[in-house]
Amino acid sequence: xxxxxxxxxxxxxxxxxxxxxxxxxxxxxxxxxxxxxxxxxxxxxxxxxxxxxxxxxxxxxxxxxxxxxxxxxxxxxxxxxxxxxxxxxxxxxxxxxxxxxxxxxxxxxxxxxxxxxxxxxxxxxxxxxxxxxxxxxxxxxxxxxxxxxxxxxxxxxxxxxxxxx
Amino acid sequence: xxxxxxxxxxxxxxxxxxxxxxxxxxxxxxxxxxxxxxxxxxxxxxxxxxxxxxxxxxxxxxxxxxxxxxxxxxxxxxxxxxxxxxxxxxxxxxxxxxxxxxxxxxxxxxxxxxxxxxxxxxxxxxxxxxxxxxxxxxxxxxxxxxxxxxxxxxxxxxxxxxxxxxxxxxxxxxxxxxxxxxxxxxxxxxxxxxxxxxxxxxxxxxxxxxxxxxxxxxxxxxxxxxxxxxxxxxxxxxxxxxxxxxxxxxxxx
Numbered sequence: 001x002x003x004x005x006x007x008x009x010x011x012x013x014x015x016x017x018x019x020x021x022x023x024x025x026x027x028x029x030x031x032x033x034x035x036x037x038x039x040x041x042x043x044x045x046x047x048x049x050x051x052x053x054x055x056x057x058x059x060x061x062x063x064x065x066x067x068x069x070x071x072x073x074x075x076x077x078x079x080x081x082x083x084x085x086x087x088x089x090x091x092x093x094x095x096x097x098x099x100x101x102x103x104x105x106x107x108x109x110x111x112x113x114x115x116x117x118x119x120x121x122x123x124x125x126x127x128x129x130x131x132x133x134x135x136x137x138x139x140x141x142x143x144x145x146x147x148x149x150x151x152x153x154x155x156x157x158x159x160x161x162x163x164x165x
Numbered sequence: 166x167x168x169x170x171x172x173x174x175x176x177x178x179x180x181x182x183x184x185x186x187x188x189x190x191x192x193x194x195x196x197x198x199x200x201x202x203x204x205x206x207x208x209x210x211x212x213x214x215x216x217x218x219x220x221x222x223x224x225x226x227x228x229x230x231x232x233x234x235x236x237x238x239x240x241x242x243x244x245x246x247x248x249x250x251x252x253x254x255x256x257x258x259x260x261x262x263x264x265x266x267x268x269x270x271x272x273x274x275x276x277x278x279x280x281x282x283x284x285x286x287x288x289x290x291x292x293x294x295x296x297x298x299x300x301x302x303x304x305x306x307x308x309x310x311x312x313x314x315x316x317x318x319x320x321x322x323x324x325x326x327x328x329x330x331x332x333x334x335x336x337x338x339x340x341x342x343x344x345x346x347x348x349x350x351x352x353x354x355x356x357x358x359x360x361x362x363x364x365x366x367x368x369x370x371x372x373x374x375x376x377x378x379x380x381x382x383x384x385x386x387x388x389x390x391x392x393x394x395x396x397x398x399x400x401x402x403x404x405x406x407x408x409x410x411x412x413x414x415x416x417x418x
Contacts, residue, residue, distance in 0.1 A: 094348070094394070094397060097344060097347060097348055097351075098344060098401075101339075101340045101343040101344040101347060102336075102340045104340075104343065105336035105337075105339035105340035105343060106332060106333060106336045106340075108336070108339060109332050109335045109336040109339055110332050110336075113332065113335070131332070134325075134328050134329055134332055135332050135336075137329045137332075138329045138330075138332035138333040138336060139336070141329060141330075141333050142333055142336060142340065145333075151315070
């Protein structure tokens with residue numbers, strides 16, 4: 001029983017959804033994950049307050065069919081996102097723009113910070129020098145982060161679905 | 166360039182005052198930029214209002230578009246920031262719609278592109294970052310600053326790493342705004358330059374007219390690319406907003 005397995009094993013929602021987003025698992029298991037996700041409260045909130053996490057999904061035929069539809073829709077979603085990522089990667093230009101703006105922003109903020117510190121502390125030019133170098137490091141960090149080589153803010157070393165939140 | 170007034174790729178970004186206003190020594194004139202911002206907001210509001218005014222179980226085309234944009238942002242936000250992030254949905258949705266509609270309005274010839282000015286995009290980015298900072302401080306207090314302290318760093322390196330993390334955090338609004346602004350600016354300039362080639366070349370006679378087919382084709386292709394960029398940049402802006410909000414909601418995991 002797919003529901004029982006995942007619902008029992010994991011904390012609600014987030015983990016399952018992360019698995020869904022990474023979309024790397026084999027098709028059969030991915031399907032189960034999606035169904036479990038959509039068996040849970042989820043669903044936008046636009047229809048008002050919704051059921052509890054453990055609401056029985058089989059109490060209503062229509063409800064179950066709706067969930068099933070959403071599950072199959074959700075199963076398509078990772079592929080679609082993948083394609084979107086691909087589109088931005090294909091342009092290359094967009095990627096270059098993104099990475100360069102990350103880097104320049106880091107250096108720029110470092111330099112600006114150093115300049116302001118110099119101005120108020122009268123330590124010219126040391127603030128500028130030190131903070132320009134720190135800004136350079138921050139720029140590199142930004143770039144590494146935006147290509148996913150370094151963990152996000154406030155996180156440890158590995159960037160798996162579990163450490164994400 | 167033959168005559169600079171004819172093919173001036175920068176001219177389209179000029180700010181003109183429509184209503185001159187000065188309040189307390191501040192220049193708060195109503196410019197063409199303000200006009201297009203108002204148009205953007207009115208258009209977005211009117212569209213969403215009309216699209217959702219006759220709510221049907223089987224949606225009309227307009228309602229379908231409105232619902233799709235809702236679902237799109239709602240899923241994005243829930244993916245990035247979890248269920249708690251949904252309280253920021255109005256902010257993210259407004260930002261996305263504003264940027265998207267402003268970009269698309271800018272695609273009309275002779276129209277002004279609001280997002281091609283860095284001060285506009287910077288204001289939007291600051292709105293996001295200030296929301297992140299204030300909400301993070303309000304919700305988590307000083308615990309919010311754990312964001313800047315990565316786990317597992319040796320104590321001696323900590324000041325250095327924290328300084329770099331702080332700078333990296335401060336650079337976020339800059340890169341967020343520069344990215345949107347630079348994309349729109351560069352795209353519109355490129356488009357204008359290639360269109361300008363068509364004009365200049367076709368003034369050279371028959372050979373020029375034949376030759377101008379190449380830049381014309383380029384301009385057509387670039388127009389398509391620019392539509393893609395318009396969507397993509399609005400999307401990227403919204404995604405990054407969601408990611409930053411996630412930091413405010415769950416700092417230090």
